[in-house]
Amino acid sequence: MHTLIILGSPRKNGNSETLAQSVASGILQIPDTTVEFIRLNDLRISPCQGCGGCNKTSICVIKDDMTALYEKVDLCDHLILVSPIYFYGLSAQCKAFVDRFQARWARKYLLGIRFRADEQRQGTLLATAATEGKKVFDGALLTAKIFFDALDLECGESLLVRGVDQCGAIHKQSQTLEQAVALGRKIATGKN
Numbered sequence: 755m756h757t758l759i760i761l762g763s764p765r766k767n768g769n770s771e772t773l774a775q776s777v778a779s780g781i782l783q784i785p786d787t788t789v790e791f792i793r794l795n796d797l798r799i800s801p802c803q804g805c806g807g808c809n810k811t812s813i814c815v816i817k818d819d820m821t822a823l824y825e826k827v828d829l830c831d832h833l834i835l836v837s838p839i840y841f842y843g844l845s846a847q848c849k850a851f852v853d854r855f856q857a858r859w860a861r862k863y864l865l866g867i868r869f870r871a872d873e874q875r876q877g878t879l880l881a882t883a884a885t886e887g888k889k890v891f892d893g894a895l896l897t898a899k900i901f902f903d904a905l906d907l908e909c910g911e912s913l914l915v916r917g918v919d920q921c922g923a924i925h926k927q928s929q930t931l932e933q934a935v936a937l938g939r940k941i942a943t944g945k946n
């Protein structure tokens with residue numbers, strides 16, 4: 755089982771990335787699993803231009819670092835989207851990545867092509883936020899849910915961590931990181 759982990763924070767080794775590393779370590783405890791990290795901030799990803807070019811082909815007309823990512827997402831068995839909360843939503847890096855999957859939305863809803871839908875592949879959202887706000891993850895969760903649906907991925911259990919702001923603050927939440935390792939094991943064994 756191959757898991758693709760999309761890191762959406764500009765901060766290396768920040769809270770969301772640390773959470774993702776713990777999930778990855780749980781996944782890798784299970785035999786026959788592989789994990790690949792993609793750090794969006796290191797890539798050149800243009801925002802969707804809304805040109806409709808993908809409507810008839812399901813292929814995006816923009817040629818940039820997304821070209822390789824479409825294939826990686828198609829080939830993975832589990833997708834993990836990892837984002838800090840910015841203004842109650844996904845980071846801009848994540849949102850640009852998600853919006854470019856309009857090409858996959860077109861594949862499913864305009865061209866009627868269901869992609870690996872019978873395999874019960876899943877998507878997972880990991881997110882971190884500074885505050886304790888009740889609704890702080892609502893925006894990101896809704897976007898992730900619609901994104902996973904466009905890819906014919908089931909929306910799996912998410913892990914959302916409040917109250918972490920400074921880079922590395924999440925290390926103080928050892929129980930949360932243990933929870934992340936456990937989630938990784940569940941993802942790899944299909945029990946999430």
Ligand SMILES: Cc1cc2nc3c(=O)[nH]c(=O)nc-3n(C[C@H](O)[C@H](O)[C@H](O)COP(=O)(O)O)c2cc1C
Binds near residue numbers: 843884885921
């Ligand atoms: C531009 C920006 C906007 C933010 N907006 C919010 C917010 O709306 N609510 C919140 O609780 N935290 C907010 N934060 C704090 C981050 O979500 C928090 O520090 C998070 O743990 C950072 O994760 P990272 O270390 O992986 O980047 C914001 C931070 C930045 C830089």
